[in-house]
Amino acid sequence: MIKKIISVLFSILALFILSACNNSVDHDLSSTAISNISSVIEAAGLEAEGYSTADTFGYQGFPIFVEGNKKFVDVYVDFESEYVQKTPVLRYNPRLKEVDKEIFFGLAKKKVYRLEMEYVSGDDNYDRLEEAYNRLLQSDSLTSTFLSEDMIRQLYIKNSIELDSFDSSYSLVPQEEYSGNPETYLEEQEKREAILKTDVKELTPLIKDLDLSRVDKLDEDVLARNRDILLKRVADNRSTFSIDIDVDIEHVRKQNLQVTNEDIDNWTDSDFEYLLAQILQIEKLPKNTEVRFSIKYGSKLNWKTFSFDKE
Structure with a gap:
């Protein structure tokens, strides 16, 4: 027992x-x-x-x-x-x-x-700052409300241009700038945190507009103002914005777009830029925008890609 x-x-x-x-x-x-x-x-x-x-x-x-x-x-x-x-x-x-x-x-x-x-x-x-932007500043809601895919396309793709696909992505979160140098780590971290503190104040008008009782009543001027506030952040190096465009050479020919060289395998950057200028309103893009342009030709496996940053 x-x-x-x-x-x-x-x-x-x-x-x-x-x-x-x-x-x-x-x-x-x-x-x-x-x-x-x-x-x-x-x-x-x-x-x-x-x-x-x-x-x-x-x-x-x-x-x-x-x-x-x-x-x-x-x-x-x-x-x-x-x-x-x-x-x-x-x-x-x-x-x-x-x-x-x-x-x-x-x-x-x-x-x-x-x-x-x-x-x-x-x-x-x-x-951890990404968590703060997503929960406190409602990143996804801000960008989807004021930077919708259709609106971005209307802003930067020339009228009536047919594409295989068009995608854009925007992040409110400032890029991590840690260089790997332990002596500058705290300084770099504090710089990102300072941007967060500023954003909490500066983006308040946009956050107010996300209120369900207001969002459906916003006029075009307010929507344009909020869109411009977000896009200006890209030029100020505080956010990231990228555009991804895919097109088929057959679509290019059907739309009477011009190419400088029929031999795509030997295209140079200037060949891509010449065609891209007929599709994308490059001059209207915010500075520091990343652009990825891909063209399909011949076999489904044949793709050529050109990337650049708007300066």
């Missing part, structure tokens, strides 16, 4: 120790995640009321731990109600949810506005 009791107690003790070890790992990950997200919130010039993490931690890729696998942690950022009302970047953010936050060990509650953000561990390419 005593042996059975000892056996049961030993099992409980083992489970307790194992649980403590696991909690220790989660605690460390939780602390790192909160530190990571809080530094971004502060870099954006915002004041959080508190931080917490979800009870569970997920893995990207596999449900079980594999060495080297990336683990993500949801971090809850709470903001005071009065602060949200006077801070447009939060007030017009649809991701912000009103919740009852327990205080004094659950004996009392108060209403706060909560934003859920994500920290990814074990990922050398994880960009």
Whole structure:
């Protein structure tokens, strides 16, 4: 009987120790995640009321731990109600949810506005500022509302030009400028954070316009203003903008576009530029725009590609 009791107690003790070890790992990950997200919130010039993490931690890729696998942690950022009302970047953010936050060990509650953000561990390419732009500045909503694919095509592709495909991509997130020099790392990081803080202020009018009660009522002047604000960032080296154009040589001939050399295998950059100038309004592109132009000819496998940056 005593042996059975000892056996049961030993099992409980083992489970307790194992649980403590696991909690220790989660605690460390939780602390790192909160530190990571809080530094971004502060870099954006915002004041959080508190931080917490979800009870569970997920893995990207596999449900079980594999060495080297990336683990993500949801971090809850709470903001005071009065602060949200006077801070447009939060007030017009649809991701912000009103919740009852327990205080004094659950004996009392108060209403706060909560934003859920994500920290990814074990990922050398994880960009904490990208998380801030996507959650705080609503990058996807801003770009899809004011820089839609059809509108970009109308702006930069000449009328009635038939293409195999046309794609564009725009990122609000300033490119990472870390040169690999540890002596300049902090300076380069602070430069990107300064851009984030500026953007929180400068992009506020656009974020207000994303409010569902307003977006369908915007006139053409407002839409054009917001579009120009976003595109100007490209010329200021604060965002990335790229255009990808694919065309078939048969479409070129049917549309009576001119080529300088029928032997595409021997085309030079000037040959590409000559044809591209008949398709794309290069002079209207923002500076620093990346352009990728591909032409298909003969066999389906025959493609030639030309790339350049608008200077």
